Every structure is written in structure tokens, then in C-alpha cells.
Amino acid sequence: MSIQEILFWVLTVIALCSAISVVAAKNPVYSVLSLIVTFFAIAGHYVLLNAQFLAVVHIIVYAGAIMVLFLFVIMLMNLNAEIEPQKRSLVKFAGAISGGLLLVVLVAALKQSASTAVLQGHSDIGLIQNLGRSLFSDFVVPFEVSSILFLSAMIGAIVIGKKQ
């Protein structure tokens, strides 16, 4: 087993276990912390896939910005396991069953069209040089549109969050 496969399996186990604990944890703070672990495992997968720029952006944006926002909101609301709203166990059971059924359906559908392609070698399309050139030549209009989206999201968040 090569070092890449060992890393793949380790990161996969970490990602899946912490993703399950996001859903299962009673305390919302534990959910946020395990989601951060999931994001770091996914960033490791990006490095394995030669997408170094995306790995760094993923850590900065998700673990650095989004999850800090979640943690701040949870601390601001002082949420804990006692006041955590719980669904009835029948509804929870039905949710788990439907999620599992979705997994079965997707696996069955994708198993038929199983592609045997193998990812190998290492490419340098994930480096910031190539991505930047592509971003500012082919994707310059979506880039500008996303800056307007950010501006409107910022204004929207301020307007919504303001005390009346």
C-alpha cells in the first residue's frame, strides 16, 4: 500500500467519523468543532488531489471565517445541550432511514456506471499560477459578479442584523 493510499484512508475515516459526530452531537459547540475537523480532513484530500490553492483557501474560508462565525453565533445565543430542541424519536428514526435509503439508491445507481479510471501522476493545474491565469481570463465576469454578490450579502447581513 503506497503512502498516498494510507493517507487517503486515514483522512477518509477522520472525515466520515467527524461528519457523523456533527449530526449526532447533542451540544452544538461539539458539532461545530467536529465540523472543523471534517473541513481539515477535506483540505487534506485536496492536497492529495494536487489542488494546493483550494486546500489553503478552504482552510482560510471555512475553518477560519465560516466556522468562527458559527461559533460566535452559538456563544452569543448561549446554546447548550439542555435547551437543545429535540425531534420526536419517530421523526428522528424516519430521518435516519431516509438518509440511509438515499445512500443505498446513490450507491446502486453509481455502481452500474462504475468508472474504472485511476487518478495518477501529479498535475500542476491546482497551483495558484495556473488557476489565477484561468480565473482572470476565462472567468473574469463571474469573478466580478461574485464581488457584487459579496457586497450585497454584506449589506443584507447588516440590514437584517440591525436592531429595529
Add this chain to the structure above:
Amino acid sequence: MPVQYYIWLAVALFCIGVTGVLMRRNAIIIFMCIELMLNAVNLLLVAFSKLHHDAAAQLFVFFIMVVAAAEVSVGLAIIVMTYRHTHAVDINILNRLKH
């Protein structure tokens, strides 16, 4: 690495996210499960970008991250506003919007 492994991993992460949305009532945790689903799709896009040696998929992932950040900022502002009015983050509170 066969690309299949990444497909199964992304499918598993996506289904965990769907299960979380269906099982939990806390609006913030439902939001986090949506992030989980977005990340499963991102991982699959990066895997196929390596398979086809195409940089466009990685830029799509970049734009998905941008949109997710904007979505989270507005969504959390809405959750904070409902919390200020109702002192709960229970998603069933939003049923009152019907009346």
C-alpha cells in the same frame, strides 16, 4: 487512487448531511449540515478536475466557496434575528410564518 473511492466518499458525506438536515431541529446545525453537503460536492469536483486535467472545475469549487460564505453570513443574520424575537433556534418556530 481509483476515482471511485472519491465518489463513494462524496456520496457518504452528502448522505450524512441529508440525514442531519432531516434529523435535527436546531437551525444552526441544519446550516452546518448544508455546508457538509456543499463540501461533498466540492470534493467530487476536485477529484474529477484531476481526472480530466481541467482547471475549470477547481474554479467552480472556488465560486461555490464564495457563494457559501455569502449564504452563511446572511443565513446566520436571519437566525440571530429570529432568535431575538422568539428566544429559540427551533426550526419549527418558522411555521408561524404561515399565519
